[in-house]
Structures are given as C-alpha cells and as structure tokens.
Amino acid sequence: MKKFAVLALLMTLTFGAFATEKDFSIQIDVPTFMGLNNGGAKATMFGVGITGDNYFTESVGLYSAAYFNKANGGISIDTKIGVAIRPLNTEKFSLVLAPVADINFIFGGGLAMFIGAGLDVTANYKINEQFYITAGTDVDYYLFGLVDSSSGTGFGSASALLINPHAGITIKM
DSSP states (O other): OHHHHHHHHHHHHHHHHTOSEEEEEEEEEOOEEEEOGGGOOEEEOEEEEEEEEEESSSSEEEEEEEEEEEETTEEEEEEEEEEEEEEEEOSSEEEEEEEEEEEEEEESSSEEEEEEEEEEEEEEEESSSSEEEEEEEEEEEEEEEEEEETTEEEEEEEEEEEEEEEEEEEEEO
C-alpha cells in the first residue's frame, strides 16, 4: 500500500510540473460514513482536507485530495486521485467535477482500508485572480475493504457510502 501512495504522489508531482494552471485548497469538512450491509454503522466525522488541481487545458486536469477526519475512537485519512473537469469557468465562478479513485484508511482499534470510486463536485467563487471561496461535496462508494484488528485480518467486498460536504479557500498557484 505504501508503494501505491508513493506512486500516486510521484504521478501528481510529475503531472503538476506540466500544468498550465494549479490550484491548492484548504477545506473544512463534515463527512458521514455509512455502512450499507445489514443496516451497518453510521459515523459523522469532522476534519480538514487539502486538494490540488493541475490543469493541462482550460477545462481538463488532474485532481488529488487528502481529507483528515476525527471520528469517535479513530482517525480517517481519505485519499483521492482523478480527473478534474471544469465545464464552467467564468470570470467570477467555476464548477469542477472530478471522478476519482478513492482509498480511505481508518485507524482506531485496528486498521480498516476501503477502496472505491466517487465524484467530487466543487464550486469556486473568485474573490480575485489568486483567491477563491470554495464549497462542494463528494460522494464515494466503497467496493472492497481490508480490516486488520485484534481478531485477525480480512479482505472482502464492502458496501459503504461516504458523503463529504466541504467548504474552504482556494489559492491559484
């Protein structure tokens, strides 16, 4: 798993070197994680996130994000990478759609890792050329899970949903 994280970081940095426009966001988020099997658990968390968009054209780029959340008895680190698509980009407003691959690590009483896919939708209101107000949400559906706890390690299918509203600031690099 560490190799995957290092590879994703290297890809982000490499692609970022060729970007024509770069954005960096700091956000506050309040995600809700819901297990969907057998009426599973529901946990609402609170945390911060950082995202980066590296655009190669006016409307297409690379999206990467990491959200760090505190929940009852644990910490969640939700990492995402995908394509940033900007269908609307006016002088004062832009809309970004980002289909992503998602890996969510949850630490607390053991380690749980969920793998899935999702969509981030973010609206940016431009205060000036370098500074935006950002708000949006992402919805992720997890297909696979790995749990390492005191009772053992197991990998299998998962059915969980994460809804993550977020708001913050974006700085154009």
